[in-house]
Structure formats: structure tokens, C-alpha cells
Amino acid sequence: MSGPLYIPVLPARQHATGAFGRLWPDVRAAIRPLWNLPPLPGAAPQTLTMAVGKYVDPVSAVSRHGGWIDAPFGEDAQIAALAEALSAYCEWGRLRPVTGPGRTGLQQMAAVETARRCRRGLGVRVRVPGEWDGRHREDVRGLLSRTGPEVPVDLLLDMGAVLDDRPDAGKEALRALDALMPLAVWRSAALLGGAFPRATAEMLEGGSCEGSRAEWRMWHEVRATGRAYAPLLRYGDYGVQPPSALGQDPAPGRKGGPPWSVLRYTTASSYLLFKTLTRGPDRIAVNRGAARRITRLPEFRGAGAGEGEAWLSDCANGPLSTGEGVGGPREWLRAGNLQHMMYVVRSLPGG
Known part of the structure; x- marks a missing residue:
């Protein structure tokens, strides 16, 4: 099993692409981001290509070493158009498509077909926002059987928000990994989670506040178990934003905000x-x-x-x-x- 050192889960937004592009070259070469298209509420399918380009063109430009591109907030009516728009960045760029359990059959098959054409692999993103649901194992098994062994697959186990109120996140991650790792010869596997706090005015009354890096602890906890896959498990987090920030509507033209x-x-x-x-x-x-x-x-x-x-x-x-x-x-x-x-x-x- 191979793969990058670090998989940050990043929004396809200007601040994130700007930061990634300004990293030192050796650091950037060790990173493969999981980029996320923001919600595009109500966007008509015929306008999605232009909307996708606005966000993904800069992502593709800084992704010389590769990465994944996902549209986790796509509406049902947008799935076909989103898949077509994103496929160009996988076929002609260096990004890889993403799918996973809980997605529609149309989205899964579109991602698989794109992976076959681009020949760079498929990201299988499995979300575990709470307790591990054992039914996901069969969902992933079915997805892999439709993908076929000729397509390299990367496991992206996404635990979502991992704060101090989830002390058993490491145990749930282990349950998921024990179920999923035997299903394929994964090219790489990563454990993702986000512990960055959502700041409030009350938290900052004294001018500062502190949050624990619980996702970092979770990754070390899993690595220390002695599982055969543990030394090969890659680390990922949500950078310096809470996971919920990915789902924020871009709201073009919106002004204001807190002081x-x-x-x-x-x-x-x-x-x-x-x-x-x-x-x-x-x-x-x-x-x-x-x-x-x-x-x-x-x-x-x-x-x-x-x-x-x-x-x-x-x-x-x-x-x-x-x-x-x-x-x-x-x-x-x-x-x-x-x-x-x-x-x-x-x-x-x-x-």
C-alpha cells in the first residue's frame, strides 16, 4: 500500500487553493487534498459547467501531484451534469473521482466510469459521523464489485467532526477499518476527521480560546493498535475549519458578517x-x-x-x-x- 503522507479535506475555495499553492514544493508533494465542491443550490444543470469551473479550475491548477475531487452536496437533479463537468478535471487533469456508500446509483456509476477512463483510480469515501453502521460494509463490497479490480481504489474513511464529545471515535474507526480493509487491495487508506472548533463570540470573550486536536489523537490511537494495516494508514483532517464549513452556501454577492x-x-x-x-x-x-x-x-x-x-x-x-x-x-x-x-x-x- 502506498500513498501520500497527508490528505487534508479542503473546500474548493480561494483561500484553500491559495494556501495550498503557496506551500513549499516538498511539502506540497507530500499532500493529496480531498477537494470538495461547495453546494450550488438551485443551479440548473445547463449552467453547472460554468459554476464548476469557477471553483475547480483553481483546484486543478494547484493539483500537479494529484488529489481527489468530490461534490458531496450535489442535488439529485444535478448529479449527471456535475459528473460530466468534473470528469474533465479527472481525464485531462490529475484529480480523481470520488464516490461511496449512501450516494445514488447514478453518481456511483458516473464516478466509476470516470475512474476507468482517467486510469488514475477512484476514491471511496465512507462517512462515519457517529457509530459505525455495519451495513456500509456490504454497500462498499457491492460498489467494489461494480468497479472491478482493474481500477485502483483508495479508502477515505471520513469520521466527520471528531471533538472531545466523541471519546470513542478511535474505536468506531477501528470497527470500520476492520470491516473495510479486507474488501480490496486498497492502493491507499486514510483516516480523516476534523476537530477544529466552530468559534463563537462567547468562546472569544477573553480574546482567545483553545480546542483539542482530537482527530490527531484518534489517528495515533488507531496506529498504536498493532493492526497489520495501522502503519500504512494515512492521516487527514479538515485544516483550520470545522467540517460543517464545507457545506456553507457560497451565496454570491452576500455582504456583512460578524465584526x-x-x-x-x-x-x-x-x-x-x-x-x-x-x-x-x-x-x-x-x-x-x-x-x-x-x-x-x-x-x-x-x-x-x-x-x-x-x-x-x-x-x-x-x-x-x-x-x-x-x-x-x-x-x-x-x-x-x-x-x-x-x-x-x-x-x-x-x-
Whole structure:
């Protein structure tokens, strides 16, 4: 079994593609993202090709080493048009199609046919948002029988949100893996989960808050079991956003939003969030102060650790007389993902 070191589950949005494209080349080469098309509510099938291109063109451009492209929020009436639009990025680009149990038969067969044509393989995404449902085993077995042994398959076991209120997530992942691993000669297998907290104003009343990297603990728990597949199991997370962020409607033209956001930093065991302001007379001072709090952490890895840390250092040391370099929500997300993905790869065996 082979595969990349790290599989981040990312939205096909500008902040994520921008961050991925700015990673150091050796780090980017170790990553194969699972890209997710956002919901396109009510989009007519005849307009989907243009809508898909808006989001997936940038994804394809930064995916020189490959990855997967999924449309998990596609409406039933959109499935055929989505499959056709995405197939071009698999046949002429380096992305791989995705399907899994719980999808419609039409979506499954479209993904399988695309995988056969592009000859780069098929991602089988199995979601386990709670307890493992043993019926998924037979669903996956049936999908694999329709796929055929000539198509390489990658198992993407997606545990969804893995917060401290799911202490048995590792056990459920083991139940799923024990059931699924014998079904195929998987080219690769990855355990995915997201523990980044959804920040609220109440959580940030003191200016900062902290969340546990429970998905990182889950992966280590599974790796420590001694299962034959455990040393080969790849790690994946949702970057520096909660899993629910993938399903946010792009809502073109929407303005406004809360007057605050966050800067993010990843340590060995925690996600650290520091409050920023999106508007108001104190915006520059508060935001540079938030960046300084990060750069003064004992865990801060230094401006030379990557572009994420470099941006944070520049922001922290900038003058209060100008907002240049302070950024906004998109830049803060990009910097957060940059430092996070760089750190995860460097933390993994072989990184």
C-alpha cells in the first residue's frame, strides 16, 4: 500500500487553493487534498459547467501531484451534469473521482466510469459521523464489485467532526477499518476527521480560546493498535475549519458578517484561536496584537518555518499607522491553513 503522507479535506475555495499553492514544493508533494465542491443550490444543470469551473479550475491548477475531487452536496437533479463537468478535471487533469456508500446509483456509476477512463483510480469515501453502521460494509463490497479490480481504489474513511464529545471515535474507526480493509487491495487508506472548533463570540470573550486536536489523537490511537494495516494508514483532517464549513452556501454577492473573526495556530495538541476585528477603529491594533500573541507563544515555530508563520510575524511587527498587511478573513484563513498544513507534514513520519 502506498500513498501520500497527508490528505487534508479542503473546500474548493480561494483561500484553500491559495494556501495550498503557496506551500513549499516538498511539502506540497507530500499532500493529496480531498477537494470538495461547495453546494450550488438551485443551479440548473445547463449552467453547472460554468459554476464548476469557477471553483475547480483553481483546484486543478494547484493539483500537479494529484488529489481527489468530490461534490458531496450535489442535488439529485444535478448529479449527471456535475459528473460530466468534473470528469474533465479527472481525464485531462490529475484529480480523481470520488464516490461511496449512501450516494445514488447514478453518481456511483458516473464516478466509476470516470475512474476507468482517467486510469488514475477512484476514491471511496465512507462517512462515519457517529457509530459505525455495519451495513456500509456490504454497500462498499457491492460498489467494489461494480468497479472491478482493474481500477485502483483508495479508502477515505471520513469520521466527520471528531471533538472531545466523541471519546470513542478511535474505536468506531477501528470497527470500520476492520470491516473495510479486507474488501480490496486498497492502493491507499486514510483516516480523516476534523476537530477544529466552530468559534463563537462567547468562546472569544477573553480574546482567545483553545480546542483539542482530537482527530490527531484518534489517528495515533488507531496506529498504536498493532493492526497489520495501522502503519500504512494515512492521516487527514479538515485544516483550520470545522467540517460543517464545507457545506456553507457560497451565496454570491452576500455582504456583512460578524465584526470579528480569528487568527489560527496549530500546536502539537491544540488549535489556538485569537480574536480579530473585521471593522471598527480598533481593528489594526487588535489584529496586530492577536498576531503578536501568536508569535510570542512558546510553541511558535518562527518566521522561517513557512509562509504562514512569516505572514503572522509581518502582521505582528507592522505599524499601527497603516492597515497594510493586517489582512481580513480570507487572508487569515489562508495563513492558518499554510501554517497548519506545513506543520502537519513536518510532524508525520517521513515528513
